[in-house]
Amino acid sequence: MELASLPRAVELVHAGARNPRWHPGVAPALHSEIFAASSDGGGMGALLALAGGALRQRERGRLEQRALLWVQDKAAIRLSGRPYPPGLPPGLRHRVIHVAADSAKDALFALEEGLRCRDLACVIGEIAGNPKEMDFTASRRLTLAAERHDVPLFVLRHDARPDLGSARMRWRVRSSPSVPPLWDRGAPGHPSWHAELFRARGHAPGEWTLRDDGHALGAERVSTPDHGDLVPDAGARSLAAG
Amino acid sequence: MAIWCRTLALDRWRQAEGFAPGKGADAAPLVLTVDTAHGPRIAAANAAALAEGAAPGMMLADARTLCPSLALRAADPAGDLAFLERFALWAQRWGPWSALDAPDGVLVDVSALAHLFGGEGALLTDVVGRCTARGLTVRAAIAPTAGAAWALAHHGPERAILAPGHDPLAHLADLPVAALRLDPDVLLVLRRLGLKRIGELARVESGEGDQASGRDALRRRFRTRHAASANPLIRLDQLIGHVPEPLLPVAMPEVPLVQRRLMEPVRHRASLDTVMADLAADMERLLEGRGEGARRLDLALWRVDGEVLARRLELASATREAAHICRLFAAKLDDIDAGFGIEMVRLTASWAQPLPLGQADLETAAEEHGTSLAACIDRLSVRLGAGAVRRPVLHPSHIPERILRWQPPLEPEPVHQEELRFHARPAKLLDKAEAISVLYASPDGYPRRFRWRGEVHEVARVEGPERIAPEWWRERGNARLRDYYRVEDGEGRRYWIYRSGLPDDGRGGMPDWFLQGLCG
Numbered sequence: 001m002e003l004a005s006l007p008r009a010v011e012l013v014h015a016g017a018r019n020p021r022w023h024p025g026v027a028p029a030l031h032s033e034i035f036a037a038s039s040d041g042g043g044m045g046a047l048l049a050l051a052g053g054a055l056r057q058r059e060r061g062r063l064e065q066r067a068l069l070w071v072q073d074k075a076a077i078r079l080s081g082r083p084y085p086p087g088l089p090p091g092l093r094h095r096v097i098h099v100a101a102d103s104a105k106d107a108l109f110a111l112e113e114g115l116r117c118r119d120l121a122c123v124i125g126e127i128a129g130n131p132k133e134m135d136f137t138a139s140r141r142l143t144l145a146a147e148r149h150d151v152p153l154f155v156l157r158h159d160a161r162p163d164l165g166s167a168r169m170r171w172r173v174r175s176s177p178s179v180p181p182l183w184d185r186g187a188p189g190h191p192s193w194h195a196e197l198f199r200a201r202g203h204a205p206g207e208w209t210l211r212d213d214g215h216a217l218g219a220e221r222v223s224t225p226d227h228g229d230l231v232p233d234a235g236a237r238s239l240a241a242g
Numbered sequence: 243m244a245i246w247c248r249t250l251a252l253d254r255w256r257q258a259e260g261f262a263p264g265k266g267a268d269a270a271p272l273v274l275t276v277d278t279a280h281g282p283r284i285a286a287a288n289a290a291a292l293a294e295g296a297a298p299g300m301m302l303a304d305a306r307t308l309c310p311s312l313a314l315r316a317a318d319p320a321g322d323l324a325f326l327e328r329f330a331l332w333a334q335r336w337g338p339w340s341a342l343d344a345p346d347g348v349l350v351d352v353s354a355l356a357h358l359f360g361g362e363g364a365l366l367t368d369v370v371g372r373c374t375a376r377g378l379t380v381r382a383a384i385a386p387t388a389g390a391a392w393a394l395a396h397h398g399p400e401r402a403i404l405a406p407g408h409d410p411l412a413h414l415a416d417l418p419v420a421a422l423r424l425d426p427d428v429l430l431v432l433r434r435l436g437l438k439r440i441g442e443l444a445r446v447e448s449g450e451g452d453q454a455s456g457r458d459a460l461r462r463r464f465r466t467r468h469a470a471s472a473n474p475l476i477r478l479d480q481l482i483g484h485v486p487e488p489l490l491p492v493a494m495p496e497v498p499l500v501q502r503r504l505m506e507p508v509r510h511r512a513s514l515d516t517v518m519a520d521l522a523a524d525m526e527r528l529l530e531g532r533g534e535g536a537r538r539l540d541l542a543l544w545r546v547d548g549e550v551l552a553r554r555l556e557l558a559s560a561t562r563e564a565a566h567i568c569r570l571f572a573a574k575l576d577d578i579d580a581g582f583g584i585e586m587v588r589l590t591a592s593w594a595q596p597l598p599l600g601q602a603d604l605e606t607a608a609e610e611h612g613t614s615l616a617a618c619i620d621r622l623s624v625r626l627g628a629g630a631v632r633r634p635v636l637h638p639s640h641i642p643e644r645i646l647r648w649q650p651p652l653e654p655e656p657v658h659q660e661e662l663r664f665h666a667r668p669a670k671l672l673d674k675a676e677a678i679s680v681l682y683a684s685p686d687g688y689p690r691r692f693r694w695r696g697e698v699h700e701v702a703r704v705e706g707p708e709r710i711a712p713e714w715w716r717e718r719g720n721a722r723l724r725d726y727y728r729v730e731d732g733e734g735r736r737y738w739i740y741r742s743g744l745p746d747d748g749r750g751g752m753p754d755w756f757l758q759g760l761c762g
Contacts, residue, residue: 039695040735044669045762067615067651080670080760085634086645087667087759097651099622100630113621118612149612175734177702187705188730191762 022169022203024217028054029168029200030146031153033139038079038128038158042175046193047154049212050171051122052089054152056216059121066121068092069114071099073107075128079158089214095121104131108138115145115153123151128158139165162198170199176209194222243352243384244391245333245369247326250346251286251317253378254325263379264289271309274317275302285317319345329378330492336369341388341489347395349388349489356384366401388489389481390414393421393440410482415441422477423470431463432474440481443474498532498591500524507546507583511575514584518571521589522564535560535597541571543578544586551578558623558652559616560595566617570624619651636661640710642758643671666705666728668738668759675756678739687741688727694757699731707741720749728761736761 020026032050036043059065070083077100085093099114101107104127114123123146127134143166146153155167162170173196178189192211197203207222247253251274261268271291275282282302294309306312323344330340330348336359337350352365359365362384373380383394385404394402397417404413414421417440419432437443449457460475467473470480470487479485500521508514518541529535537560543551553574561567613621622631632648636658639645645661661667680689681698688704706727714721722743730736738759743749 039697039760041668041670041737041760041762042735044760048669048762069618077673081672082670083634084642084646084668084671084759085636086642086661086665087669087671087761094655097619097631097633098648099626100632101626102630106626109625110622113613113618116612117615117618119615120618151612175736177732177734178730178736180703184705186703188703188728188736188761191736192734194734 020203021206021221022197022200022208024053024219026203028057028152030150031139031143031155031167032169032171033155033157033165033167034171034173035157035160035162036173038076040175041080042191042193043156043158043173044080045175045191045212046171046173046195046210047124047156048089048092049193049210049217051124051152051154052091052212053217055091055121058152065091065095066119067097068095068122068124069097069099069110069117069120070124070126071101071107071110071114072126073101073104073128073131076126076156076158079128080126089212103133105133108133108142111142111153111155112145115142115151116149117151118149120151123153125153125155126158127155127160130160130163136164136166139167143167167199168201169197169203172196172198179211243336243350243365243369243382244343244347244388244395245350245373245380245382246343246347246392246395247329247373248346248379248381249286250326250378251319251322252288254318254322255315257377267313270313271296271311272313272315273302273305275314276317276319282314285319322346327492331494334492336365339491339493341491343392347392349391352384362403362405363401366403370401385410387481387483388487389423389477390483392423393417393481397421411441411444414481415439415444419443419474422474422481424474424477425471428467428472428474440478444478447475447478498525498528498534498536498594499588500528500590501586501588503586504584507585509580509583511578514575514578514580514587515568515572517587518575519564519568521587522567522571525567525589525591526562526564529562529591529594529597530599532594533596533598534591534594535562536567536591536594538591538593539567539571540590540592541574542588542590543584544588545580546582546585549581551584553578555624556628557616558619558650560597561616561620562597566620570620573624616652640713642667642710643675644713646671665708666761668736669762670760672758672760675740675758678755678757680755687725688729689739689755692739692755694737699729699735699737701729702732703730704728710740722747722749722753 034043034047083096083098085096099110101110107125107127111123111125114120142153174194176192176194178191181187181189190211190213192209195210196207198205208219209222211218255274256263256268259267268288269290271294272288273284273291273296274286276285284296284298284300284302284305286298287296291309291312296305296309296312302314326342330342333340333348333350337352337355340348340350343349356362356365359368366382366384369382370380381395381400383391383398383402385391385394386406390404390410393414394404397420404410419437419440420429421440437446446456446460464473464475470476476485480487502517502521504517508517537557539555541553545551553571555570555574619631631651633651634646635649635655637645637647638659676694678692678694681691681693683689688706690701692699704727707725709723709725711723712721724740724742726738726740728736728738737757738761739755739757741753741755743753745752
């Protein structure tokens with residue numbers, strides 16, 4: 001093995017020296033996982049904003065609008081309801097094909113079949129809790145399928161513990177107070193979300209406040225005290241390289 | 243052209259027994275009977291029996307008193323109908339399509355093709371000659387309308403021809419009203435009214451001179467009869483050609499079918515999969531030759547012990563890919579109980595649609611370039627059930643949960659009105675709105691603090707109300723209106739809640755609050 005190809009100690013200590021910070025313009029990961037509370041619609045909003053950003057980037061200059069596969073397991077439907085096209089972003093609302101799976105196992109099957117389809121623009125999954133089928137092997141299969149067929153996958157995990165997973169980006173999202181609209185200070189404004197990227201391949205972890213104004217994804221860094229030398233909790237560690 | 247087999251049941255019996263008319267058992271009085279609730283009744287009688295006094299429709303016991311030596315055989319109405327269907331297909335040698343005229347006739351469309359047989363007279367001679375050669379006694383007639391042809395074949399002269407230029411009423415005036423294909427009770431009514439011939443009925447119906455009151459009475463009498471066979475006025479119009487008379491043509495169905503009879507009964511899944519692959523390949527070749535793709539496939543497995551197992555597959559779009567079909571059936575063959583073995587396997591495409599040639603191998607293409615949307619949806623709906631994969635489409639309604647309809651994903655979207663731009667709607671809608679308990683409401687009417695799923699939310703911002711009235715044309719009178727609010731709590735979580743009703747609307751007690759949607 002070439003000694004020069006190995007990372008140097010200084011790079012290992014300061015991950016930021018090797019991995020640039022995430023910002024909305026970078027190429028989106030093909031497999032993202034978003035952890036959010038089921039009683040909080042913010043997770044779904046952030047997922048739609050990230051997916052919308054990815055689709056805008058990938059479909060630039062392309063006329064046809066391909067469909068979107070939206071897979072939910074039964075518990076996710078019960079906890080957070082079904083997608084409601086009149087409230088979805090305008091670019092996505094006519095493209096939804098919905099799959100109601102009875103169990104997490106069926107949902108994983110549907111997600112993988114969707115990733116292997118060339119006529120889908122994007123696959124969105126919602127899985128509640130930590131079912132035992134949703135283990136590292138399952139998520140690895142999804143990552144490989146997404147990268148092989150080049151179809152982006154966004155999985156929303158309702159009320160789930162971030163255990164081992166191979167998603168290329170793992171976010172923890174909650175709603176944050178919106179910016180008051182100009183004309184009615186008492187009304188809810190454009191939504192914004194507090195998103196923490198706690199594990200990503202090729203990016204340093206960080207926290208952002210995300211906003212989506214319908215044309216572009218905006219992100220504002222939240223400054224946090226640096227705990228870089230502390231050991232992260234077990235779930236954030238990955239068996240996968242990177 | 244109408245062809246009437248006058249003695250169809252007897253002709254079939256003679257052919258089955260191998261007699262010429264009037265020879266053998268046919269020389270003696272003989273009747274064909276059907277069993278009814280009141281005993282056997284005569285369905286058909288041969289010439290000798292008719293001469294002795296037995297008539298169709300008579301009870302057998304009555305006929306036996308007239309002619310004690312009456313021989314009897316059982317009639318076969320189902321066999322007659324099956325024969326008539328084959329006869330209708332055979333009659334397409336004289337015209338492009340034919341229709342059944344149960345129980346013993348056939349109608350053939352011979353428009354503009356009589357010259358191929360040397361004129362209409364020669365055509366009728368050909369029909370009668372060929373049918374006689376088959377041992378059938380027929381009467382045939384040609385007329386511009388099906389009704390007129392029927393009337394002439396049954397009640398007109400031999401080989402009657404009504405040319406298009408002739409006035410049908412003038413030529414058919416002497417025929418009895420039974421030539422109008424009416425039900426027996428209607429015939430009885432007409433006979434009691436004294437209308438025995440078509441000409442008399444037409445004269446009353448046209449209401450010339452002093453008959454105007456008669457015409458009105460006749461129209462009033464049959465005003466409520468909508469079936470053509472119960473209303474002589476409709477039948478008369480059909481006879482003349484004033485009213486169209488749709489006929490159902492006989493078409494030969496040809497279902498693509500492949501099957502394998504197995505030398506050794508199959509008991510294991512691996513060999514069944516091999517048979518299945520062979521059948522799918524045969525089916526692919528067959529469908530390719532026809533330029534079709536299957537939408538529904540039926541697989542039947544004959545077991546050694548006499549059981550037949552059936553499996554059915556519905557496809558989202560027409561396909562004939564053998565590997566795709568095998569793969570979809572593989573999921574359905576898991577619970578097959580082979581018992582002592584399966585000795586025959588048959589695959590039929592009971593619903594096929596045109597599919598032009600030109601698609602390459604799906605499975606290798608799928609590995610390299612991904613599957614097509616139709617194949618993906620097929621796989622999903624076979625595994626998860628057809629109702630699991632659906633697509634939301636808008637439906638004209640005001641009520642938020644009713645504005646969506648779910649339909650199969652590849653069906654075309656119905657025309658709908660676009661959602662209004664200024665309506666702010668949530669990204670997710672709960673299947674059933676969940677009740678929330680409002681702990682403290684502001685004087686304006688919206689909640690400041692509410693509890694949902696055991697958690698208390700402090701409302702920081704609110705927008706509303708947006709009032710949605712019940713759909714009075716669809717709901718009961720006591721349905722309550724809804725006032726929708728978009729609220730955001732202190733942590734930024736956004737919800738779509740509504741109050742069902744107003745405190746003083748007189749449609750129930752104090753209004754309840756519900757949470758219906760989660761905003762993104």
